[in-house]
Amino acid sequence: MSGASTLPAGVALGTAERRRGRRRAALSRTATAGGFLLPATLLFTLFVVLPVVEAAWYSFYRWNGYGTPTNWVGWRNYELLFSNAVFASAATNTMMVVAVSLLLQLPLALWLAMLVARGGRGSTIFRTIFFLPYVLGEVAAGLIWRFIFDGNVGLIAAAARALGFEPPFLLADPDMAIYTILAVVVWKYFGFHMMIYVAGLQDIPRELKEAAAIDGASRWQSFRYVILPMLWPAIRISIFFSVVGSLQLFDVVMPLTGGGPSNATHTVVSFQYTFGITRMNIGFGSAVGVVLFLACVGFTLIYRRFVLRERD
Amino acid sequence: MRDESLLLRHLSLLLVAGFVLVPLVTVAIGGFKTMGELRVNPFGLPESWFPDNYLSSLFSQRLWLSLGNSVLLALGTVVLTLIVSTMAAFAFAQIHFLGKKLLFSYFLMGLLFPAATAILPLFIRVRNLGLLDTYWGVILPQTAFGLGMAILLLWGFFRQLPEALWDAATIDGCGYARFLWHVVLPLSRPILATVAVFSLVHSWNSYLLPLTLLNSSRSYPWTLTIMDFAGEYSTDWPMILAFITLTLVPAVVFFLVAQKQIVAGLTSGAVKG
Numbered sequence: 195m196s197g198a199s200t201l202p203a204g205v206a207l208g209t210a211e212r213r214r215g216r217r218r219a220a221l222s223r224t225a226t227a228g229g230f231l232l233p234a235t236l237l238f239t240l241f242v243v244l245p246v247v248e249a250a251w252y253s254f255y256r257w258n259g260y261g262t263p264t265n266w267v268g269w270r271n272y273e274l275l276f277s278n279a280v281f282a283s284a285a286t287n288t289m290m291v292v293a294v295s296l297l298l299q300l301p302l303a304l305w306l307a308m309l310v311a312r313g314g315r316g317s318t319i320f321r322t323i324f325f326l327p328y329v330l331g332e333v334a335a336g337l338i339w340r341f342i343f344d345g346n347v348g349l350i351a352a353a354a355r356a357l358g359f360e361p362p363f364l365l366a367d368p369d370m371a372i373y374t375i376l377a378v379v380v381w382k383y384f385g386f387h388m389m390i391y392v393a394g395l396q397d398i399p400r401e402l403k404e405a406a407a408i409d410g411a412s413r414w415q416s417f418r419y420v421i422l423p424m425l426w427p428a429i430r431i432s433i434f435f436s437v438v439g440s441l442q443l444f445d446v447v448m449p450l451t452g453g454g455p456s457n458a459t460h461t462v463v464s465f466q467y468t469f470g471i472t473r474m475n476i477g478f479g480s481a482v483g484v485v486l487f488l489a490c491v492g493f494t495l496i497y498r499r500f501v502l503r504e505r506d
Numbered sequence: 507m508r509d510e511s512l513l514l515r516h517l518s519l520l521l522v523a524g525f526v527l528v529p530l531v532t533v534a535i536g537g538f539k540t541m542g543e544l545r546v547n548p549f550g551l552p553e554s555w556f557p558d559n560y561l562s563s564l565f566s567q568r569l570w571l572s573l574g575n576s577v578l579l580a581l582g583t584v585v586l587t588l589i590v591s592t593m594a595a596f597a598f599a600q601i602h603f604l605g606k607k608l609l610f611s612y613f614l615m616g617l618l619f620p621a622a623t624a625i626l627p628l629f630i631r632v633r634n635l636g637l638l639d640t641y642w643g644v645i646l647p648q649t650a651f652g653l654g655m656a657i658l659l660l661w662g663f664f665r666q667l668p669e670a671l672w673d674a675a676t677i678d679g680c681g682y683a684r685f686l687w688h689v690v691l692p693l694s695r696p697i698l699a700t701v702a703v704f705s706l707v708h709s710w711n712s713y714l715l716p717l718t719l720l721n722s723s724r725s726y727p728w729t730l731t732i733m734d735f736a737g738e739y740s741t742d743w744p745m746i747l748a749f750i751t752l753t754l755v756p757a758v759v760f761f762l763v764a765q766k767q768i769v770a771g772l773t774s775g776a777v778k779g
Contacts, residue, residue, distance in 0.1 A: 220604070226682050227603035234594035234613070234653055241650035242616050245624035245631060252627060259630060306522060309515055316519075322762075323523045325769060326530075329761045330754055331711035333729045337736055337750055338533050347541075347743050349532060352548045381525065389773045442620040445713040449733060463622045463714070470626055471718055479626045487623040494618045 246487060253481040258474045271481035280469070281482070284460035287372055291440040291461065294376045295383070300432060303384045307391035308421075321392065324385040332382065336449030339378045340365065343450075368458035371451050375459055378446050383439065387432045394428030395421070430501050434494075441490055462486050530754075537748030544744055559748035569752055571724065572731035575641075576710055579727055582645040583709040584702050587656050590649065591701065592694075595660035596686050600672060610661075616654030621647065621715060629718050643719045648709055655775050656701045663697040664690065703764070703771030710757065728753045 253271050255263035275281050306324060310317040327335060342349045343364045351361030364370045398421065406416040422429075444463035447453060453460040453468055460468065462482065470479015536544055537559050539552045547553070563569050597603070598610055621628070628647055629638075637643030667690065675685045691698070713729045720726060723734060732753055739745045761768055 220602075223601055224603040227597040227601040227606075230593040230597035230601070230682070231609065233590045234657065235609070237590060237646060237650045238613060238616060238653050241628065241631070241647040242624070242653075243612075245627035246619070248627035248630070249624050252630075259633075302522075306519070309519055316516075320519050320523060322765060323526055326758070326761065327526060328772065329707060329757055329768060331713070331729055331757065333711075333713050333732060334750055334754055337732065337746070338529050340736075341533060341536070341743060341747060342529050344743070346741075347544050347548055349528070349548055381529075385526075386772065389769055393773065438620070442622050444622060445711075445729075448713070449736065466622065466625070467714070467717075471629065476626050476630065483623045483626060487619050490619040490623065 249480040249483040249487070252476050253478075253484050255477040257476045259476045263477070267477065271478045272485075274478065275481050275485065280457045280460060281462075281465055283458065284462050284465035287375075287459060288441060288443065288461045290372065291376065291379055291443050292437055295379065295436040295440045296433065299380045299384050300387055300429070300436060302380070303387035303432070304391050304425075304429070306384070307388045307395055308417075310388075311392045311395040321389070324388055326385065327382045328386040330382075332445030333449050335378060335382050336446045339374065339381070340450050343374050365451055366455050368455050371455060371459045375443075375447060375450055378450060379440070379443065382446065383436075387436065390428050390432045390435075391425065394425045398424045434497060434502070437493055437497075438490060441486065441493070462489075533747045534751045537744055537751050539744050541742065541744055556744075559744045560752070563745075563749045563752050568731060568735070569728075569749065572726055572728040573753070573756065575725055576727035576729070578641055579644055579648070579712075579716070580706050580709040582641060583648050583652070584705050586645060586649045587652055587705040588698060588702060591653055591656035591660055592686070592691070592698070594653070595657045595664055596682075596690060598657070598661050599664035599667075600685075600690075601682060613654050613657050616651065617658070621651045625714065625718055628715075632719050638719060639721050639725060641725070644712075644716050647719070648712060648715055649705075652705050652708065656705065659701055659704075659774060660694070660697060663694060667693065699767050700771045700774050703767050704775065707768065707772060 252263060254266060254268060256265040256267045256270070257263040306320075310320045310324075341347070345351050345361050345363035345366065350364065354361045362370070364374050402420055402424070403416060406420045411419070442463055443461045444467065447459065447461055447464045448467075451459040453464045463486065466479050466482035466486070469475060470482055532548065535551060536548065538555045538557065539547070540556050543552060543556075594613070598606065632638055632643045632647065635643075637646070671689055672685065675689055680688070711729065712727075716727050716730055720730065723731070726734070732750060735749050736746050
């Protein structure tokens with residue numbers, strides 16, 4: 195958006211009167227624009243920007259949300275947070291979600307995209323199936339998988355019994371439960387990333403692949419040196435969505451494990467919900483929000499600086 | 507060799523399709539079983555179809571009330587998002603005014619962080635506005651957090667409209683508002699549909715905001731009611747499975763009917779962003 199200057203450019207051109215006229219026009223345009231922008235600006239300021247600023251402010255208080263915050267505690271909430279073992283495990287879990295999303299989900303999505311991108315009826319049906327979980331609510335997805343993993347009635351239990359094992363209670367096992375969350379995250383989101391890659395693959399000119407084939411490139415070579423570089427814009431955007439989405443994971447966790455057993459499967463946001471919101475620890479919960487904010491913004495700025503802005 | 511790789515390709519696709527569909531189908535069928543049967547036969551079709559779970563959910567006020575609440579929340583969010591973000595994106599794309607760049611970056615900031623970062627102050631603010639436990643108390647923040655993406659998508663479309671349109675409109679004595687309403691909007695149906703679908707799906711499935719901002723079960727959307735329901739019937743899985751299945755029906759039907767728009771709506775932020 196270059197946006198032509200709103201001020202009269204060629205001073206020599208106009209008489210004073212004309213200049214005044216233009217300035218008046220510019221002012222009236224700005225007033226009109228203001229009218230168009232007022233609702234959005236108001237909503238955005240009231241419900242997005244101010245709450246973020248307030249989170250920073252509240253995080254220095256010990257406050258149960260009633261009256262006004264008066265009990266200034268300095269950095270105490272942050273000290274409590276960073277010495278909290280449950281928060282440490284929540285942060286680790288969240289990083290695990292990020293890692294699995296990047297290292298397992300994205301390659302899976304890319305591989306499937308290669309398989310279904312070429313069109314045809316079968317491919318369309320598979321694309322539809324793979325995208326379906328992304329449309330279904332996270333909460334429903336979490337409940338569905340709570341059933342699948344249930345040690346009494348679930349599918350995993352039935353499969354184990356059929357093979358002659360004791361059915362495992364994965365959701366009740368503090369060491370295993372986090373893996374159930376990771377599995378559901380892959381199930382829920384791989385179709386979304388696959389679609390991004392399918393769109394990217396369809397933009398690659400057919401001639402390019404043919405040229406590579408004529409030059410005697412092997413399948414792997416044409417993937418590595420033709421497809422992958424052409425797909426890079428799609429990949430880097432899907433990495434971005436993957437990381438920011440993983441950092442805020444909450445909806446899947448609550449129905450599946452609720453952060454348990456013994457607080458072993460919290461994510462940063464479910465930790466914030468459980469220890470901030472439900473106990474009305476506004477200051478402490480806000481401190482978690484601020485840390486999450488810094489993680490999201492920090493990641494975005496670094497990623498933009500080094501990856502998104504680079505030349506294609 | 508060629509046949510072999512084709513076979514392998516189909517086998518892998520079927521395997522992944524199974525990973526996606528088996529849980530969904532098992533849940534839908536499981537609702538037709540009795541608890542005793544579910545325990546011994548979770549995979550297969552029921553020996554005798556037991557409709558009571560589905561029927562009692564279908565005739566429960568709870569299901570319909572929660573779906574109705576979700577519809578209202580989604581409707582409010584979609585309409586408000588469309589109106590507010592169209593006006594803003596139009597101004598950014600078509601009007602030259604002071605401070606445009608600055609204000610535009612201000613809105614794009616909203617893309618950097620999720621609502622979860624500010625959820626506690628949001629609760630306090632909505633409470634102080636007297637909007638706790640009201641539809642507007644959820645719709646307004648929900649809309650606000652979707653504005654960045656909506657404005658970005660619409661702006662990308664509006665700025666590509668030929669300038670000749672505006673020139674012709676001014677000659678006819680048409681102001682900005684009439685230009686937007688009579689010229690721009692009719693040309694923008696596809697992008698409006700994209701934004702509408704994006705905000706509809708996110709509102710339909712949203713959980714954290716209503717969970718924090720609503721507290722009486724009469725105003726709960728389906729995402730909250732389903733959690734309550736699962737809590738109450740804790741081990742009566744057939745009952746829960748039937749309820750889950752029924753809440754998913756609208757989304758699945760909508761997806762199958764409007765698949766193209768939905769895929770476009772949900773991925774366009776990523777593809778064009």
